[in-house]
Amino acid sequence: MRFMVIVKSDGKTDVSGAQPSAEELQEMGKFNEELVKAGVMLAGEGLLPSSEGVRLQYSGTSEARVVDGPFAESKELIAGFWILQVKDKAEVIEWMKRAPFREGEIEIRRIAEMEDFSNATPEIVEHEQNLRKQAEAN
Template identity: 65%
Template structure:
């Protein structure tokens, strides 16, 4: 099962404060543990929302682009990991090991084919599988 560990933003991350050398070293060690355990698929930090935009949808083909920064810091994301583990409990155990003194990590299961039920027809699954193969090929 794939899970996303979502690092919630805080006032420091939204102010553009970069981690200290020690914090980066601790995070590197944690990332190495994830890789050595064979569970890490991806992970990155995100820059503050003032460097981002939101694309809002209001009807078919109608979009509006809104420049950051965005107000509700507690609802923003400062980084993430995507891990592949056996259970939600294992994802929780990995999240508990993140070398943070303060903050919050939200854990969300990544949707898989069976989660979509009958609407995800064999034809749609096949098309999705082909796209994923192309993406993997582009990353190589």
């Protein structure tokens, strides 16, 4: 099973643009190394402040509304993420309990697989598999 671990922003770093200390970067690097050595980390990145981002809002028309950051509601901001492949939710929870955070919040969500969609025809499944192979080759 694949899970996305969403690291929520505390808002302070997003507004100020403050970067992690060298010690925090070292601790996170060590934790990421453990995830890689265990074979569970597929991806993981920190994100730049929302001032450098945009949101596209859709409201029933073919035109998307583009909203430039920064975004005021800090509860909705994401500071980073991991994509982990583990056997179950309990395993990802155990890994994340070891993450080197002193404050904040993370959210863990299982990534939907084609098998989760009961209306996916064999043609849709095959097409999705081909797209994944092409993306991995990139």
